[in-house]
Amino acid sequence: MKRLDGNIAMITGGAGGIGKGMAMAFVKEGATVVIIDINEQLGLQTLKQLQEFAPESIFIQANLTEHDKLAALVNQVADKYGRIDVLVNNAHASKMSSIEETTQKEFDLSFNTGFYPTFYLMQAALPYLKESKGKIINFASSAGLHGDVNQVSYAVAKEAIRAATRVAANEFGPFGINVNLIAPIANSPGMIQWAEENPDYYNSMLSKIPLRRLGELEEDIGRVAVFLASTDSDYITGQTIMVDGGSTKLR
Template identity: 30%
Template structure:
């Protein structure tokens, strides 16, 4: 029996990278997974992989900036599986530019895709969580907790998500709802592009920033921590930030 057996999880940005890995981890531990992404073809592929492996999965097209689109995704989840028990807010655009080149539009884009998207999804799921309790896992970033060159707007939005999460955790605890944040480092299409551009020496230098000397696996390293935060094992933990980054937080 899995840690989230019989639960229904909505994962945003589930079409690739960490979102896809988290979806696989939740499904492997027993959850029915609703995969939401702005690009339907991506989540359709992931849902196909999960159902082929014997898991319950549903792909939905969803733009988290648009509340009506989010409401539609939640309604589809409820129609297919009866409810929503777990919400994983992973979706966000990555428009990474140095601060002196960043525009107000870049900042707005970061906040709309991350903070507003997280806000919309939490609001849409609340009626179901309020009745039976629920689990919310939001995504932060080392770009915010550490500060990374060229990622000011991205990092600012991710820190805003952490602030939102802590405040909502204090309001929703009385309903048995937990709201936690994970700050992950895991393999993704963006990381693969960076890795391919590095010399062997620079790759070693990059990995040396992590005590474990490697980038996390989206399923086994990041996804399983999300499973823990989505399970009854974390029922007395809320408003917290967990780092799944191979120990890099030790240097912050």
């Protein structure tokens, strides 16, 4: 048997980047995946690839900043498949700026696309995850752990997600639900663009990664997500898993 046979997994931001990498890894392990993304064209392209392995997978176009619609989104998935086994809160948008230049608009963007959808989707999915004794995978960042410059709105939102995840691990644990975080450094389209715009900073960052490379979307980040979504991780909860080539060593 494949490790995720029969599982129904929801992945936000699943049309591209890390989200797509996880979605591809999931379907190859037997899961049916619901990718949720605002980009319809990219979502439909990714869906075709997913359906080669999992024909019942679907794409739902959604704007995660419409927080009052998130519960209906979860119910839509549960109504279609009769269950939800895995919730992956991956989507997050932000703008780089220094503390001196950061405005309320930047904080609103980061929290409205990252923290609030993570919170409200966990809340809405809880009844279904209780039934399946399911898994939640949220996303943190070394930006929050290290206090990266020009990343204040992103770093703060990611640390808020980490805090909510730890609370959820304590509250949901008695129901048999595991709640963990991945903090990646990945070869995503956004990273590639950032590297092109900031080559010196990028090369400096790369030189500080012990493994001297970025994580591959499916093979590195996706495989760790498969582990956290599977029964192999049943005794792990409330943890931040650094999938960053050794850049951060938590103690």
